Amino acid sequence: MATIGLRGVRKVFPGGSIALDQVDLDVADGELMVLVGPSGCGKSTLLRIIAGLEEPTAGTLYLDDEDATDFTPQQRQVAMVFQSFALYPHMTAADNIGFPLRVSGLPPEERHELVVESATALGVQELLERWPKQMSGGQRQRIAMGRALVRDPRILLLDEPLSNLDSGLRSELRAEISSTVRSSGITTVYVTHDQTEALTLADRIAVMRGGSIEDIGTPGRVYDKPATIFVAAFLGTPRINLFEAWVWNTVDSHVSLRIGEQTIALPWQDPRARQLAHYHGERVIVGVRAEALVSLAEPLPDCTIRGRVRYLEHHGHESLAFVDIGAAGIEIDLAPPPATKPKHFRHRPVTTMRGVWKRITGTQPAEPQDQPDSTLPATAGRHQKRSSGLVMRLPPNVQVSAGDTLNIGVRRELLHFFDLRGDRIDAGFR
Numbered sequence: 001m002a003t004i005g006l007r008g009v010r011k012v013f014p015g016g017s018i019a020l021d022q023v024d025l026d027v028a029d030g031e032l033m034v035l036v037g038p039s040g041c042g043k044s045t046l047l048r049i050i051a052g053l054e055e056p057t058a059g060t061l062y063l064d065d066e067d068a069t070d071f072t073p074q075q076r077q078v079a080m081v082f083q084s085f086a087l088y089p090h091m092t093a094a095d096n097i098g099f100p101l102r103v104s105g106l107p108p109e110e111r112h113e114l115v116v117e118s119a120t121a122l123g124v125q126e127l128l129e130r131w132p133k134q135m136s137g138g139q140r141q142r143i144a145m146g147r148a149l150v151r152d153p154r155i156l157l158l159d160e161p162l163s164n165l166d167s168g169l170r171s172e173l174r175a176e177i178s179s180t181v182r183s184s185g186i187t188t189v190y191v192t193h194d195q196t197e198a199l200t201l202a203d204r205i206a207v208m209r210g211g212s213i214e215d216i217g218t219p220g221r222v223y224d225k226p227a228t229i230f231v232a233a234f235l236g237t238p239r240i241n242l243f244e245a246w247v248w249n250t251v252d253s254h255v256s257l258r259i260g261e262q263t264i265a266l267p268w269q270d271p272r273a274r275q276l277a278h279y280h281g282e283r284v285i286v287g288v289r290a291e292a293l294v295s296l297a298e299p300l301p302d303c304t305i306r307g308r309v310r311y312l313e314h315h316g317h318e319s320l321a322f323v324d325i326g327a328a329g330i331e332i333d334l335a336p337p338p339a340t341k342p343k344h345f346r347h348r349p350v351t352t353m354r355g356v357w358k359r360i361t362g363t364q365p366a367e368p369q370d371q372p373d374s375t376l377p378a379t380a381g382r383h384q385k386r387s388s389g390l391v392m393r394l395p396p397n398v399q400v401s402a403g404d405t406l407n408i409g410v411r412r413e414l415l416h417f418f419d420l421r422g423d424r425i426d427a428g429f430r
């Protein structure tokens with residue numbers, strides 16, 4: 001098996017398109033690493049560089065700590081599975097699986113033995129005499145996996161292998177791929193733009209944007225503590241609710257977060273309050289996922305916001321409520337067109353953030369005040385007239401109709417805080 005190391009990898013295509021910029025990545029032996037990100041962020045290019053199908057403009061690839069940047073694809077002993085299955089149409093399933101063995105000159109009997117072994121492991125032994133056109137998409141993808149694994153490669157690379165399949169089959173095959181890869185112990189890099197796939201499959205996830213890795217960690221860590229506002233917005237369904245909040249620090253007691261006309265207080269004992277206190281009199285972005293919100297019969301002090309239900313989406317086991325809380329929400333542009341996309345959200349100037357706001361609300365956000373008064377800044381409530389949306393889940397036993405007013409309890413321990421550049425605030429002191 002093998003480890004993968006990428007150092008300072010950059011890829012500029014002829015014509016100047018920067019597909020990758022200064023990418024560093026380590027994949028441990030036997031690890032299932034998922035590269036996830038919106039279309040055009042550079043996932044496939046990174047995978048192709050590991051495979052040796054694309055040459056980096058700069059940077060180094062290490063396989064087992066050996067510089068493999070100039071290795072041929074064969075020397076790397078890497079197998080790749082593509083979205084399109086890429087089976088040879090004029091060969092049976094058995095011949096497709098056995099093709100890499102035939103190329104390497106293995107005699108037919110040994111080849112047959114390995115083909116049957118590989119097909120049995122993937123549960124497709126009864127399909128071996130079929131032609132690709134006689135198989136379903138899921139069966140073809142299993143054969144493609146068999147062909148990739150039959151050579152016992154050091155590294156398995158999967159480029160959106162399930163995106164041509166319908167959703168039921170996708171989750172079935174996802175589970176199969178996961179168990180096949182884990183039982184073989186093969187180091188695997190899996191590319192997808194589907195965040196659910198990434199969260200369910202990965203040992204670790206690398207979230208990419210605009211040619212760079214924006215965050216990397218276990219699914220639990222990147223979901224619970226996303227490094228940037230982009231990662232927070234990219235992961236999770238429904239999308240995280242993001243609001244601008246004014247910070248007001250009452251030393252030794254609490255930090256108030258004013259969202260529109262409403263206030264949530266974070267007690268001083270919460271270590272995040274002391275980090276937020278550095279933003280006294282300024283704006284931050286508060287992120288709140290649907291699971292951090294609950295409908296309350298009676299409001300609780302300091303952690304309840306009131307909102308009016310605009311509409312409901314029924315999903316059988318639960319409903320999604322879209323609630324107006326009198327404050328404008330922020331939406332992150334997850335996939336800006338390549339020609340205009342910024343390299344990092346974190347390097348966006350504040351004016352761009354204001355641009356994002358303008359696009360959503362049609363109005364500019366208020367300027368921060370230079371010198372805060374002894375009360376909350378007067379501009380804090382100026383956004384209240386903008387249309388807004390907060391999405392929360394309602395279990396079936398909560399009877400609510402459009403137009404009703406809700407007391408929404410906020411689980412403060414699940415709140416996320418970002419500065420106006422989009423960086424997580426509790427990642428470190430200012």
Ligand SMILES: Nc1ncnc2c1ncn2[C@@H]1O[C@H](COP(=O)(O)OP(=O)(O)OP(=O)(O)O)[C@@H](O)[C@H]1O
Binds near residue numbers: 013018043044
């Ligand atoms: N051969 C090429 N020539 C020029 N530009 C390219 C080439 N291949 C990719 N690109 C550009 O490089 C960037 C990254 O492409 P890449 O295919 O790696 O993204 P991706 O994240 O895999 O996207 P998708 O999910 O849509 O496949 C894109 O802007 C793309 O247009």
